[in-house]
Amino acid sequence: MTEPIPLDLARLRRTCAECSLQMLCLPAGMDAEDISRLEAVVQRRKPLTKGDSLFRAGDPLRAVYVASEGVFKTVMLSESGEEHVLGFHLPGELFGLDAIGSGKHRCEAVALGDARVCELPYAHLASIATQVPSLQHQLLRVIGQSADRDQDHVDVLSRRQASERIAMFLHGLSDRYRRIGRAADDFVLPMSRDEIARYLGLVLETVSRGFSRLHEDGIIEVRGRRVRILDVAALGALTHGCEGGQPPQRRRSGG
Amino acid sequence: MTEPIPLDLARLRRTCAECSLQMLCLPAGMDAEDISRLEAVVQRRKPLTKGDSLFRAGDPLRAVYVASEGVFKTVMLSESGEEHVLGFHLPGELFGLDAIGSGKHRCEAVALGDARVCELPYAHLASIATQVPSLQHQLLRVIGQSADRDQDHVDVLSRRQASERIAMFLHGLSDRYRRIGRAADDFVLPMSRDEIARYLGLVLETVSRGFSRLHEDGIIEVRGRRVRILDVAALGALTHGCEGGQPPQRRRSGG
């Protein structure tokens, strides 16, 4: 465990300038000089595996993070003991920002599988941002984008119909996969039905039935965690709740 | 309408240093010198009345806002035409940050009654933040706090039971009233049942029934928009879903 593994060291040495996620991540839009100043504070942590926590609720704000490989979820445990999933964090997406408001993390970040993160010590980041306006601007932007994702979550949860929430979830995930350069219509879900349910404010059975329904209707093909989107337009239409292509629910008028 | 009203002009001239909301607002924790640099960019807009929009979805990011008097709601219109309420903004709370991620506003901000706002042109704010580290820090903090409120919204919407959502809403609102120095257990709701419902992902009838139920159970006293919280502890307990003081729902075992 403590013995140095050459391959890992090589990866740890990788810089932002070489990173495939550069376009998506904090360095986006920064010039070479600025990036090198940013690189000075970026730390690459040792790889994590399924279930590992990056931080827990109550931990003081030390750093913000971006997954370079693998997917994370952030979860909040309600007083009644239920686990609510606040978000899923794909490679290139900044997370851990929940501690900026109060100085303490409000949630826990957990790796959904093997993962690797870049850690950006917050105090360093903020002080460099003072010196490098383009980084400050970029930092505000990514924070804003993170807030946009939270907003999308609110948007999903505001939908009354479970089918709408599920369609929005898949549609949004597909979009995000495209953005990170991965197939948008054929992927393996990194999270369980239960985790999806806890993200959507539903129970896992409802999510499962929702998936089956989309399969029956020929909109997706699903087998376990493998998902293929066959009809993006129809999926998008379901997102709007009202009738799009197929009727969203067999009403008495149809039957 | 266009004639100058002395009283209003006097108010418009008021500075951050004199503002009663100083402790809550952006200037919190800044010294006199820094505040004066901030004041240079703050603009006080002419008063708004019920229904007036401050910005609309699609508008470019010009400024961020803080209500100095009155309450605002931010709303998003879904493709199917429904209005979703994203948040209510009390005096001292920064809003309009939704445009930071993309450069465009994602939602519309509407005054719920007579209101007055301070407008902070974003470009100015960001450039001063570069020069004044304490403002940068403060700016990041308030953005973080705004994200915390969004997170609280997610938390509310994740609850399955309507009664929990309603209890959390009242409990949270009460908290925020206390923070701005107003009575936390006796207030007039600035928003309608319908707006509450659209915030909670429910319909107005459900909200109305929820309020009536809390009244019956002796936890609150409600008459129209006037609310008095009689038993904060019980309200907090309902927030947790599980049984607290009174049973949350009369089950057959009880009747």
Place this chain on the structure above:
DNA sequence: CGATTCCTTGACTATGCTCAAGAAGAGTGG
């Protein structure tokens, strides 16, 4: 290959939505 976890599907139930009508407030003008 066995054990465990995860997913699917069914039957039943309950919560909250729909539709509907009436009461209470707020605003307006005589």
Place this chain on the structure above:
DNA sequence: CCACTCTTCTTGAGCATAGTCAAGGAATCG
């Protein structure tokens, strides 16, 4: 100041959607 109107709120009855409980099947891991 009161009558009128319009909006907002309350309450009721019935129904549909999603939750609960339960069991069996698929997939994954050691």
